[in-house]
Amino acid sequence: MNVSEAIVGRQSIRAFDSTREVSDDLIMYLIDIAGRAPSGSNIQPWQVYVVRGDRKERITAECSRRFLEGDEGDAEYHYYPKNWRQPYIGRRRETGFGLYGLLGIDKADTEAVQRYRVTNYQFFGAPVALFFTIDRDMELGSWLDYGMFLQSLMLAAREEGLESCPQAAFCPYYDSVMPLLEAPDEQMLVCAISLGYPAAGALVNTFRTSRLAANTFTRFVD
Numbered sequence: 481m482n483v484s485e486a487i488v489g490r491q492s493i494r495a496f497d498s499t500r501e502v503s504d505d506l507i508m509y510l511i512d513i514a515g516r517a518p519s520g521s522n523i524q525p526w527q528v529y530v531v532r533g534d535r536k537e538r539i540t541a542e543c544s545r546r547f548l549e550g551d552e553g554d555a556e557y558h559y560y561p562k563n564w565r566q567p568y569i570g571r572r573r574e575t576g577f578g579l580y581g582l583l584g585i586d587k588a589d590t591e592a593v594q595r596y597r598v599t600n601y602q603f604f605g606a607p608v609a610l611f612f613t614i615d616r617d618m619e620l621g622s623w624l625d626y627g628m629f630l631q632s633l634m635l636a637a638r639e640e641g642l643e644s645c646p647q648a649a650f651c652p653y654y655d656s657v658m659p660l661l662e663a664p665d666e667q668m669l670v671c672a673i674s675l676g677y678p679a680a681g682a683l684v685n686t687f688r689t690s691r692l693a694a695n696t697f698t699r700f701v702d
């Protein structure tokens with residue numbers, strides 16, 4: 481697999497083979513590769529927590545409970561704009577309707593939507609949960625660095641036959657997640673990634689999102 485194949489073929493995987501484990505060595509290998517991502521002045525602002533077994537179950541139980549009780553939580557940073565507007569809301573809707581449409585979920589059916597959304601907190605069946613934190617005194621530039629690290633990890637995973645789903649869904653419940661990770665107060669939760677081998681034949685994994693053509697957002701100004 482070459483780099484462009486890894487990039488173009490990556491998609492968020494939302495059904496994993498929960499019976500197929502990923503070895504510690506392979507997880508460390510991928511994180512080592514991702515650590516080659518560039519960062520301003522090479523400060524490497526990332527901190528990774530690998531979670532499996534009981535601790536993962538506890539995170540699932542606690543976040544699912546809060547979600548199903550209607551507790552929306554309160555993330556420490558705003559992932560999305562406070563006021564949605566075009567063209568972003570349109571793109572968001574296209575993605576949401578596309579996914580729910582594929583799964584046959586009527587967005588007005590709140591119970592069906594809840595049933596689907598809670599699978600986020602089950603890491604979509606993935607055997608490995610990765611949580612990413614950053615020291616809270618780091619600035620915006622380090623968040624830029626962080627994105628490069630995360631994408632590098634997801635691409636390196638593909639070369640090994642693994643797939644992933646990045647997840648901000650845990651951020652509103654950071655006050656449950658961070659203590660379960662035993663993460664210090666100086667750190668903030670950035671996001672999670674579910675990692676594993678994709679479940680064979682899962683309909684949800686056939687969902688392919690669209691992209692804008694580069695000429696719609698690129699100008700040659702020379």
Ligand SMILES: Cc1cc2nc3c(=O)[nH]c(=O)nc-3n(C[C@H](O)[C@H](O)[C@H](O)COP(=O)(O)O)c2cc1C
Pocket residue numbers: 490491492493494575600645646647648649650671687688689
């Ligand atoms: C930082 C980040 C957080 C995300 N959080 C979630 C999430 O909580 N749940 C989810 O199902 N998808 C999540 N996604 C996946 C996006 O919906 C997905 O990347 C987007 O729709 C494009 O689709 P693709 O990844 O299949 O190309 C997240 C993506 C990123 C980059």
